[in-house]
Amino acid sequence: MSKFGDYIREKREALQKESPGTYSLRKVASAVGIEASYLSKIERGQQPPPGERSISALAEILNEDPDMMLALAGKVSDELQEIIRKRPKLFARLIRELRDMPDHAVLRLVREVRDGNW
Template identity: 50%
Template sequence: MGFGIYARQVRERRREANLRYSIRQTAQRIGVEPGYLSKIERGETSPPSEAMVRRLAMDLGEDTDLLLAMAGKVSRDIREIIIQRPILFAELIRSLGEAPDEELAILVHKVRNAEWVRKRRTLLDCSAID
């Protein structure tokens, strides 16, 4: 399923519960013309910019990374991380391409709970207090 079709399905589900998710109102909130949003939803134009995908994700209450990936985009922060060590990340991503979801979940859990990640979080929390 493409980005536009997925976005339309999410918007239409939201509209069933709340009429503020009409195409016109949604377009107004994210700062585009209704006709342009309609073309995106029908797959008649290429996916929008990262900024617009982010606004749409926020408006629809959807995961930003999911919508960006469906639009064939990578968020700026992830792109910057990859650029720092492109060969390592390319190898890592290719190696994980066939891994089962359960194994990926275990790996993510290990990384999140790694000592260096906990130290980084502590430093970030302390700097937020200052």
């Protein structure tokens, strides 16, 4: 049961059905910058998910959210990690506080921050 592999296989095959010939293993792999056989193994869960670079490239090609794809792969983007590392105590506290908050509450927070009216 490879979440990441299953997910990208289905997505790729769906796109391949939509526009045949454009989303073959080889096409996608070469666009990502990896070997086709490697991608094949990843899709079937014979290999763990690739590195962050490859996952992000894959996300772009498959028209998916990179953060979500990284999460499926058990990773968090280095960009986000760097933001956290700059103020570790602050962010650690905030994230832990929000752990059990429902989505809509967190989302509300996001909006408030973005709009600046708070």
